[in-house]
Amino acid sequence: MASSVPTIMSSVVAAKSRLRESFDVKSVFAEVEGxxxxxxxxxxxxxxxxxxxxxxxxxxxxxADTVSTELGDAVRARGCAIIRNVFARDQxxxxxxxxxxxxxxxxxLDRAREKAGLDKYFETLESGRPQIYGIYWSRPQVAARQxxxxxxxxxxxxxxxxxxRGAGVDFTPDRLCSYADRIRQREPGDKSLGLSPHMDGGSVxxxxxxxxxxxxxxxxxxxxxxxxxxxxxxxxxxxxxxxxAVCRMFRTYQGWTALTEQGQGDGTLRLLPxxxxxxxxxxxxxxxxVPADSLCDAAPGRALGASERWHAPLLPAFVxxxxxxxxxxxxxxxxxxxxVEDVHTGSRYSNVMYISAAPDCAKNRAFLELQKPAFVSxxxxxxxxxxxxxxxxxxxxxxxxxSPLGRQQMGFG
Ligand SMILES: [Fe+2]
Numbered sequence: 001m002a003s004s005v006p007t008i009m010s011s012v013v014a015a016k017s018r019l020r021e022s023f024d025v026k027s028v029f030a031e032v033e034g035x036x037x038x039x040x041x042x043x044x045x046x047x048x049x050x051x052x053x054x055x056x057x058x059x060x061x062x063x064a065d066t067v068s069t070e071l072g073d074a075v076r077a078r079g080c081a082i083i084r085n086v087f088a089r090d091q092x093x094x095x096x097x098x099x100x101x102x103x104x105x106x107x108x109l110d111r112a113r114e115k116a117g118l119d120k121y122f123e124t125l126e127s128g129r130p131q132i133y134g135i136y137w138s139r140p141q142v143a144a145r146q147x148x149x150x151x152x153x154x155x156x157x158x159x160x161x162x163x164x165r166g167a168g169v170d171f172t173p174d175r176l177c178s179y180a181d182r183i184r185q186r187e188p189g190d191k192s193l194g195l196s197p198h199m200d201g202g203s204v205x206x207x208x209x210x211x212x213x214x215x216x217x218x219x220x221x222x223x224x225x226x227x228x229x230x231x232x233x234x235x236x237x238x239x240x241x242x243x244x245a246v247c248r249m250f251r252t253y254q255g256w257t258a259l260t261e262q263g264q265g266d267g268t269l270r271l272l273p274x275x276x277x278x279x280x281x282x283x284x285x286x287x288x289x290v291p292a293d294s295l296c297d298a299a300p301g302r303a304l305g306a307s308e309r310w311h312a313p314l315l316p317a318f319v320x321x322x323x324x325x326x327x328x329x330x331x332x333x334x335x336x337x338x339x340v341e342d343v344h345t346g347s348r349y350s351n352v353m354y355i356s357a358a359p360d361c362a363k364n365r366a367f368l369e370l371q372k373p374a375f376v377s378x379x380x381x382x383x384x385x386x387x388x389x390x391x392x393x394x395x396x397x398x399x400x401x402x403s404p405l406g407r408q409q410m411g412f413g
Contacts, residue, residue: 008204009293012208013293015208016207017292022220022221023220023222025287026287028224032279032280032283033280036277036279040313040317043273047319052322053273053319054078054082054322055078055080055081056322057075057083058084059084059149059153062156076160076229078274078275079273079275079332079335079336080330081332082321082322083157083329086149086328086329087326092258095143095144096140096260096326099141099259102135102138102139105394105395106394108135108389112389131185131192132182132193134385134389135389136180136374137180137375137397138183138396138397139396139401141180142397142402143397146178146403146405150329151176151405155176157331158252158357158359160230161252162228162232163232170232170235170361171250171252171359171361171364172360172361175360176359177358177361177367177368178358178368178371178409179247179356179364179371182354183354184352186350188344188345188347188348189344190267190344191342193340194267194340194341194343196305196339197305197339198306198338199278199281199303199334200254200303200304201247201335202238202304203241203300203301203303204298204300205240205241205300207282214234215233215235219279227279229278230275236361236364237363241301242301244385249358249364249367250361251356251357251358252333252357254331254338255331255332255354256269256329256354258324258325258351259326259351259353260326260349260351261325261326261348262346262348263320263324263346264341265341265346266346267340267344267350268340268350270319271332271336272314272318272337273317274314274337275333277335280313281306296309297309297310314337318337329355365411367383369411370382371410372410375397375410377391378390378396379391
Protein backbone atom coordinates (compact mmCIF):
# COMPACT_ATOMS: atom_id res chain seq x y z
CA MET A 1 0.00 0.00 0.00
CA ALA A 2 1.34 3.43 -0.89
CA SER A 3 1.77 5.55 2.18
CA SER A 4 2.48 9.07 0.89
CA VAL A 5 0.11 11.60 2.44
CA PRO A 6 -1.64 12.76 -0.80
CA THR A 7 -2.16 9.13 -1.88
CA ILE A 8 -3.58 8.21 1.50
CA MET A 9 -5.90 11.21 1.47
CA SER A 10 -7.28 10.47 -1.96
CA SER A 11 -7.72 6.81 -0.94
CA VAL A 12 -9.61 7.96 2.15
CA VAL A 13 -11.95 10.14 0.11
CA ALA A 14 -12.60 7.29 -2.33
CA ALA A 15 -13.08 4.66 0.39
CA LYS A 16 -15.49 6.84 2.37
CA SER A 17 -17.52 7.64 -0.70
CA ARG A 18 -17.74 3.96 -1.65
CA LEU A 19 -18.72 2.91 1.89
CA ARG A 20 -21.31 5.65 2.26
CA GLU A 21 -23.06 4.44 -0.88
CA SER A 22 -23.09 0.80 0.16
CA PHE A 23 -25.49 0.95 3.13
CA ASP A 24 -27.74 3.25 5.15
CA VAL A 25 -25.04 4.91 7.26
CA LYS A 26 -27.33 7.25 9.16
CA SER A 27 -29.77 4.71 10.49
CA VAL A 28 -27.09 2.08 11.19
CA PHE A 29 -25.00 4.60 13.10
CA ALA A 30 -28.02 5.77 15.12
CA GLU A 31 -28.52 2.18 16.22
CA VAL A 32 -24.83 1.67 16.99
CA GLU A 33 -24.65 4.89 18.96
CA GLY A 34 -27.74 4.01 20.97
CA UNK A 35 -26.64 0.50 21.77
CA UNK A 36 -22.97 1.17 22.51
CA UNK A 37 -23.78 4.38 24.40
CA UNK A 38 -26.11 2.38 26.67
CA UNK A 39 -23.43 -0.29 27.13
CA UNK A 40 -20.90 2.40 28.10
CA UNK A 41 -23.30 4.01 30.61
CA UNK A 42 -24.07 0.64 32.15
CA UNK A 43 -20.39 -0.19 32.61
CA UNK A 44 -19.74 3.24 34.11
CA UNK A 45 -22.61 2.75 36.59
CA UNK A 46 -21.47 -0.75 37.54
CA UNK A 47 -17.89 0.42 38.02
CA UNK A 48 -19.12 3.32 40.19
CA UNK A 49 -20.96 0.75 42.34
CA UNK A 50 -17.66 -1.04 42.88
CA UNK A 51 -18.38 -3.95 40.57
CA UNK A 52 -15.31 -5.68 39.13
CA UNK A 53 -15.63 -5.09 35.38
CA UNK A 54 -12.64 -6.98 33.99
CA UNK A 55 -13.33 -10.74 34.25
CA UNK A 56 -10.86 -12.57 36.49
CA UNK A 57 -9.71 -16.14 36.06
CA UNK A 58 -7.48 -18.16 38.30
CA UNK A 59 -4.69 -19.90 36.42
CA UNK A 60 -5.28 -22.97 38.62
CA UNK A 61 -8.75 -23.29 37.08
CA UNK A 62 -7.29 -23.17 33.57
CA UNK A 63 -4.82 -25.87 34.57
CA ALA A 64 -7.63 -28.01 36.02
CA ASP A 65 -9.90 -27.22 33.07
CA THR A 66 -12.63 -25.98 35.41
CA VAL A 67 -13.24 -22.46 34.10
CA SER A 68 -16.98 -22.03 33.59
CA THR A 69 -18.50 -21.36 30.20
CA GLU A 70 -20.04 -18.21 31.70
CA LEU A 71 -16.59 -16.85 32.52
CA GLY A 72 -15.42 -17.51 28.96
CA ASP A 73 -18.52 -15.68 27.70
CA ALA A 74 -17.70 -12.78 30.03
CA VAL A 75 -14.22 -12.51 28.52
CA ARG A 76 -15.78 -12.37 25.06
CA ALA A 77 -18.29 -9.75 26.17
CA ARG A 78 -15.71 -7.52 27.82
CA GLY A 79 -12.85 -8.24 25.42
CA CYS A 80 -10.38 -8.51 28.28
CA ALA A 81 -9.35 -10.73 31.15
CA ILE A 82 -7.07 -10.99 34.14
CA ILE A 83 -5.49 -14.36 34.67
CA ARG A 84 -4.05 -14.54 38.16
CA ASN A 85 -1.12 -16.51 39.50
CA VAL A 86 0.22 -17.71 36.18
CA PHE A 87 3.66 -17.64 37.83
CA ALA A 88 4.70 -18.13 41.45
CA ARG A 89 5.53 -14.85 43.14
CA ASP A 90 9.03 -15.98 44.15
CA GLN A 91 9.81 -16.82 40.53
CA UNK A 92 8.62 -13.42 39.36
CA UNK A 93 10.50 -11.52 42.04
CA UNK A 94 13.67 -13.35 41.01
CA UNK A 95 13.02 -12.39 37.37
CA UNK A 96 12.43 -8.77 38.37
CA UNK A 97 15.77 -8.66 40.18
CA UNK A 98 17.54 -10.40 37.32
CA UNK A 99 16.13 -7.88 34.83
CA UNK A 100 17.39 -4.94 36.87
CA UNK A 101 20.81 -6.62 37.20
CA UNK A 102 20.86 -7.26 33.44
CA UNK A 103 20.18 -3.59 32.68
CA UNK A 104 22.71 -2.35 35.22
CA UNK A 105 25.50 -4.83 34.45
CA UNK A 106 25.29 -3.87 30.79
CA UNK A 107 25.06 -0.10 31.45
CA UNK A 108 21.74 0.16 29.64
CA LEU A 109 21.10 3.78 30.63
CA ASP A 110 24.56 5.00 29.53
CA ARG A 111 24.23 3.20 26.22
CA ALA A 112 20.75 4.56 25.65
CA ARG A 113 22.02 8.10 26.16
CA GLU A 114 24.84 7.49 23.69
CA LYS A 115 22.45 6.48 20.93
CA ALA A 116 22.09 9.23 18.39
CA GLY A 117 18.81 11.07 18.62
CA LEU A 118 17.94 9.69 21.99
CA ASP A 119 19.43 12.51 24.05
CA LYS A 120 16.47 14.74 23.29
CA TYR A 121 14.12 11.95 24.17
CA PHE A 122 15.61 11.66 27.63
CA GLU A 123 15.73 15.43 28.16
CA THR A 124 11.98 15.66 27.96
CA LEU A 125 11.50 13.12 30.68
CA GLU A 126 10.88 14.45 34.14
CA SER A 127 13.17 11.88 35.70
CA GLY A 128 15.68 11.45 32.89
CA ARG A 129 15.03 7.71 32.90
CA PRO A 130 13.21 5.75 30.26
CA GLN A 131 10.16 3.86 31.44
CA ILE A 132 10.03 1.38 28.58
CA TYR A 133 13.27 -0.43 27.89
CA GLY A 134 14.23 -1.63 24.42
CA ILE A 135 15.29 -5.09 25.51
CA TYR A 136 13.81 -8.24 24.09
CA TRP A 137 16.13 -11.12 24.87
CA SER A 138 16.84 -11.20 28.59
CA ARG A 139 16.63 -14.66 30.12
CA PRO A 140 13.53 -13.81 32.20
CA GLN A 141 11.62 -12.60 29.11
CA VAL A 142 12.54 -15.68 27.10
CA ALA A 143 11.74 -17.96 30.05
CA ALA A 144 8.33 -16.37 30.59
CA ARG A 145 7.40 -16.41 26.90
CA GLN A 146 8.19 -20.10 26.48
CA UNK A 147 6.83 -21.23 29.86
CA UNK A 148 4.27 -24.02 30.03
CA UNK A 149 1.99 -21.92 32.23
CA UNK A 150 1.85 -18.81 30.05
CA UNK A 151 1.42 -21.08 27.04
CA UNK A 152 -1.58 -22.82 28.64
CA UNK A 153 -3.09 -19.47 29.65
CA UNK A 154 -2.78 -18.10 26.11
CA UNK A 155 -4.13 -21.26 24.48
CA UNK A 156 -7.16 -21.07 26.75
CA UNK A 157 -7.70 -17.45 25.69
CA UNK A 158 -7.21 -18.29 22.02
CA UNK A 159 -9.88 -20.97 22.16
CA UNK A 160 -12.41 -18.18 22.84
CA UNK A 161 -11.83 -17.13 19.22
CA UNK A 162 -13.43 -18.82 16.24
CA UNK A 163 -10.36 -20.05 14.45
CA UNK A 164 -11.99 -22.25 11.82
CA ARG A 165 -13.85 -21.09 8.77
CA GLY A 166 -15.74 -23.86 7.00
CA ALA A 167 -13.08 -26.35 5.99
CA GLY A 168 -10.33 -23.73 6.44
CA VAL A 169 -8.31 -22.67 9.44
CA ASP A 170 -7.43 -19.07 10.31
CA PHE A 171 -5.05 -20.15 13.04
CA THR A 172 -4.05 -23.32 14.80
CA PRO A 173 -5.67 -23.11 18.24
CA ASP A 174 -3.18 -25.36 20.00
CA ARG A 175 0.04 -23.60 18.99
CA LEU A 176 1.55 -20.19 19.59
CA CYS A 177 4.13 -18.00 17.94
CA SER A 178 6.49 -16.07 20.17
CA TYR A 179 6.40 -12.27 19.76
CA ALA A 180 9.35 -10.44 21.29
CA ASP A 181 8.34 -7.22 23.01
CA ARG A 182 9.92 -4.97 25.63
CA ILE A 183 9.69 -4.38 29.38
CA ARG A 184 8.42 -1.47 31.44
CA GLN A 185 9.91 -0.23 34.67
CA ARG A 186 7.75 2.73 35.63
CA GLU A 187 9.18 4.63 38.56
CA PRO A 188 7.06 6.31 41.26
CA GLY A 189 6.15 9.88 40.33
CA ASP A 190 6.65 9.31 36.60
CA LYS A 191 4.48 11.57 34.46
CA SER A 192 6.00 10.73 31.09
CA LEU A 193 4.25 7.56 30.09
CA GLY A 194 0.56 8.48 30.06
CA LEU A 195 -1.22 7.39 26.90
CA SER A 196 -4.56 8.73 25.76
CA PRO A 197 -7.29 6.34 24.56
CA HIS A 198 -6.15 4.36 21.55
CA MET A 199 -5.96 0.95 19.94
CA ASP A 200 -2.93 -0.56 18.26
CA GLY A 201 -2.65 -2.77 15.20
CA GLY A 202 -3.56 -0.30 12.48
CA SER A 203 -5.33 3.01 11.93
CA VAL A 204 -6.30 4.25 8.43
CA UNK A 205 -5.67 0.80 6.96
CA UNK A 206 -8.77 -0.42 8.77
CA UNK A 207 -10.79 1.54 6.15
CA UNK A 208 -8.43 1.09 3.21
CA UNK A 209 -6.89 -2.38 3.25
CA UNK A 210 -8.87 -5.16 1.50
CA UNK A 211 -8.00 -7.61 4.31
CA UNK A 212 -9.49 -5.34 6.95
CA UNK A 213 -12.40 -4.76 4.57
CA UNK A 214 -13.22 -8.46 4.83
CA UNK A 215 -12.76 -8.52 8.62
CA UNK A 216 -15.18 -5.60 8.98
CA UNK A 217 -17.50 -6.44 6.06
CA UNK A 218 -20.56 -6.74 8.32
CA UNK A 219 -19.72 -3.45 10.09
CA UNK A 220 -20.00 -1.55 6.82
CA UNK A 221 -23.44 -2.95 6.08
CA UNK A 222 -27.00 -2.91 7.34
CA UNK A 223 -26.18 -6.03 9.42
CA UNK A 224 -23.66 -4.71 11.91
CA UNK A 225 -24.98 -7.07 14.62
CA UNK A 226 -23.40 -9.91 12.67
CA UNK A 227 -19.93 -8.53 13.40
CA UNK A 228 -18.20 -10.85 15.88
CA UNK A 229 -14.97 -9.44 17.35
CA UNK A 230 -13.83 -12.99 18.15
CA UNK A 231 -14.16 -14.31 14.62
CA UNK A 232 -10.61 -14.68 13.31
CA UNK A 233 -11.73 -14.90 9.68
CA UNK A 234 -9.42 -12.84 7.46
CA UNK A 235 -7.55 -11.29 10.40
CA UNK A 236 -4.29 -13.03 9.45
CA UNK A 237 -4.72 -11.53 5.96
CA UNK A 238 -4.68 -7.84 6.90
CA UNK A 239 -1.78 -5.65 5.79
CA UNK A 240 -0.62 -2.95 8.17
CA UNK A 241 1.09 0.20 6.94
CA UNK A 242 4.72 -0.35 7.99
CA UNK A 243 5.65 1.76 11.02
CA UNK A 244 7.69 1.23 14.20
CA ALA A 245 4.44 1.72 16.12
CA VAL A 246 2.46 -1.05 14.44
CA CYS A 247 2.73 -4.75 15.25
CA ARG A 248 3.15 -6.99 12.22
CA MET A 249 1.92 -10.14 13.90
CA PHE A 250 -1.73 -11.09 14.32
CA ARG A 251 -2.21 -10.85 18.06
CA THR A 252 -5.34 -12.42 19.50
CA TYR A 253 -4.66 -10.42 22.67
CA GLN A 254 -2.27 -7.75 23.77
CA GLY A 255 -1.09 -8.32 27.27
CA TRP A 256 1.48 -8.08 29.99
CA THR A 257 2.74 -9.96 32.97
CA ALA A 258 3.07 -8.03 36.25
CA LEU A 259 6.53 -8.18 37.81
CA THR A 260 5.55 -6.01 40.77
CA GLU A 261 2.38 -5.19 42.65
CA GLN A 262 0.48 -2.39 40.90
CA GLY A 263 -3.03 -1.00 41.02
CA GLN A 264 -5.13 2.02 40.23
CA GLY A 265 -3.07 5.20 40.60
CA ASP A 266 0.22 3.41 40.00
CA GLY A 267 0.33 4.58 36.40
CA THR A 268 -1.34 1.44 35.16
CA LEU A 269 -3.65 0.38 32.34
CA ARG A 270 -7.17 1.62 31.65
CA LEU A 271 -9.51 -0.33 29.39
CA LEU A 272 -12.76 0.41 27.59
CA PRO A 273 -14.24 -3.08 27.92
CA UNK A 274 -16.54 -3.01 24.88
CA UNK A 275 -14.95 -4.98 22.02
CA UNK A 276 -17.65 -3.80 19.60
CA UNK A 277 -16.67 -0.16 20.21
CA UNK A 278 -14.56 -0.55 17.06
CA UNK A 279 -17.87 -0.46 15.14
CA UNK A 280 -18.45 3.07 16.41
CA UNK A 281 -14.90 4.11 15.46
CA UNK A 282 -15.26 2.67 11.97
CA UNK A 283 -18.63 4.24 11.23
CA UNK A 284 -18.21 7.66 12.87
CA UNK A 285 -16.10 9.15 10.00
CA UNK A 286 -18.85 8.31 7.51
CA UNK A 287 -21.27 10.85 9.03
CA UNK A 288 -21.96 14.17 7.32
CA UNK A 289 -20.18 16.35 9.90
CA VAL A 290 -16.75 14.82 9.14
CA PRO A 291 -14.68 16.31 6.26
CA ALA A 292 -14.43 14.07 3.18
CA ASP A 293 -10.71 13.35 3.69
CA SER A 294 -10.92 12.79 7.46
CA LEU A 295 -11.15 9.58 9.43
CA CYS A 296 -11.73 11.40 12.73
CA ASP A 297 -8.01 12.07 13.32
CA ALA A 298 -6.79 8.59 12.34
CA ALA A 299 -3.29 8.95 10.85
CA PRO A 300 -1.08 6.42 9.02
CA GLY A 301 1.57 4.74 11.14
CA ARG A 302 0.02 5.96 14.40
CA ALA A 303 -2.15 4.38 17.02
CA LEU A 304 -5.86 4.78 16.32
CA GLY A 305 -7.13 7.25 18.93
CA ALA A 306 -10.52 7.91 20.45
CA SER A 307 -11.39 11.43 21.56
CA GLU A 308 -14.04 13.46 23.33
CA ARG A 309 -14.68 15.29 20.05
CA TRP A 310 -15.62 12.23 18.00
CA HIS A 311 -16.28 9.37 20.40
CA ALA A 312 -17.72 10.94 23.54
CA PRO A 313 -20.55 8.41 24.21
CA LEU A 314 -18.01 5.58 24.58
CA LEU A 315 -15.53 7.18 26.93
CA PRO A 316 -17.44 6.94 30.26
CA ALA A 317 -16.81 3.18 30.12
CA PHE A 318 -13.05 3.51 30.69
CA VAL A 319 -12.03 1.61 33.82
CA UNK A 320 -8.66 1.24 35.52
CA UNK A 321 -7.69 -2.37 35.97
CA UNK A 322 -7.68 -3.67 39.55
CA UNK A 323 -4.55 -4.37 41.54
CA UNK A 324 -2.30 -6.97 40.00
CA UNK A 325 0.36 -8.90 41.90
CA UNK A 326 3.62 -10.40 40.66
CA UNK A 327 2.75 -13.31 38.37
CA UNK A 328 -0.71 -12.01 37.42
CA UNK A 329 -1.40 -11.22 33.77
CA UNK A 330 -3.75 -8.93 31.88
CA UNK A 331 -5.06 -9.50 28.34
CA UNK A 332 -7.12 -7.42 25.95
CA UNK A 333 -8.54 -7.86 22.46
CA UNK A 334 -6.46 -6.19 19.72
CA UNK A 335 -9.40 -3.86 18.88
CA UNK A 336 -10.02 -2.80 22.47
CA UNK A 337 -9.53 0.87 23.32
CA UNK A 338 -7.02 1.31 26.12
CA UNK A 339 -5.04 4.05 27.82
CA VAL A 340 -2.33 4.43 30.44
CA GLU A 341 -2.78 6.57 33.55
CA ASP A 342 -0.88 9.85 33.20
CA VAL A 343 0.85 9.83 36.53
CA HIS A 344 2.29 7.10 38.71
CA THR A 345 1.26 8.32 42.15
CA GLY A 346 2.25 5.13 43.95
CA SER A 347 5.42 4.56 45.94
CA ARG A 348 6.93 1.54 44.19
CA TYR A 349 8.14 0.69 40.71
CA SER A 350 5.40 -0.76 38.52
CA ASN A 351 7.21 -3.23 36.29
CA VAL A 352 5.86 -5.47 33.56
CA MET A 353 6.97 -7.73 30.76
CA TYR A 354 4.93 -7.09 27.61
CA ILE A 355 3.97 -10.55 26.41
CA SER A 356 1.01 -10.87 24.08
CA ALA A 357 -0.79 -13.86 22.57
CA ALA A 358 0.04 -14.58 18.93
CA PRO A 359 -1.40 -17.77 17.48
CA ASP A 360 0.22 -20.04 14.94
CA CYS A 361 -0.81 -18.81 11.47
CA ALA A 362 0.87 -18.05 8.16
CA LYS A 363 1.20 -14.33 8.93
CA ASN A 364 2.91 -14.97 12.25
CA ARG A 365 5.16 -17.72 10.94
CA ALA A 366 6.37 -15.29 8.28
CA PHE A 367 7.25 -12.78 10.98
CA LEU A 368 9.15 -15.45 12.94
CA GLU A 369 11.55 -15.69 10.00
CA LEU A 370 12.44 -12.02 10.54
CA GLN A 371 12.56 -12.37 14.31
CA LYS A 372 14.79 -15.46 14.50
CA PRO A 373 18.01 -13.79 13.28
CA ALA A 374 17.34 -10.86 15.65
CA PHE A 375 17.23 -13.31 18.55
CA VAL A 376 20.39 -15.11 17.50
CA SER A 377 22.37 -11.86 17.13
CA UNK A 378 20.73 -9.95 20.00
CA UNK A 379 19.30 -7.24 17.77
CA UNK A 380 16.05 -5.46 18.55
CA UNK A 381 12.86 -7.17 17.46
CA UNK A 382 12.29 -6.28 13.78
CA UNK A 383 8.98 -4.62 14.78
CA UNK A 384 10.71 -1.93 16.85
CA UNK A 385 13.35 0.79 16.50
CA UNK A 386 16.72 -0.83 15.63
CA UNK A 387 18.48 0.18 18.85
CA UNK A 388 20.13 -3.23 19.09
CA UNK A 389 21.27 -2.68 22.67
CA UNK A 390 21.64 -6.33 23.53
CA UNK A 391 24.05 -7.35 20.78
CA UNK A 392 26.94 -7.51 23.25
CA UNK A 393 25.02 -7.72 26.53
CA UNK A 394 26.29 -10.32 28.91
CA UNK A 395 23.65 -12.70 30.22
CA UNK A 396 21.45 -12.48 27.14
CA UNK A 397 19.39 -15.56 26.29
CA UNK A 398 20.76 -17.76 23.53
CA UNK A 399 19.55 -20.76 21.56
CA UNK A 400 20.71 -22.95 24.45
CA UNK A 401 18.11 -21.27 26.69
CA UNK A 402 15.20 -22.31 24.47
CA SER A 403 13.13 -25.27 25.63
CA PRO A 404 11.62 -27.57 22.99
CA LEU A 405 8.41 -25.52 23.33
CA GLY A 406 10.37 -22.28 23.05
CA ARG A 407 12.11 -23.53 19.89
CA GLN A 408 8.76 -24.37 18.36
CA GLN A 409 7.21 -21.01 19.30
CA MET A 410 10.24 -19.15 17.94
CA GLY A 411 10.04 -21.08 14.65
CA PHE A 412 13.25 -23.08 15.09
CA GLY A 413 11.39 -26.31 14.39
FE1 LIG B 1 -1.42 0.43 23.17
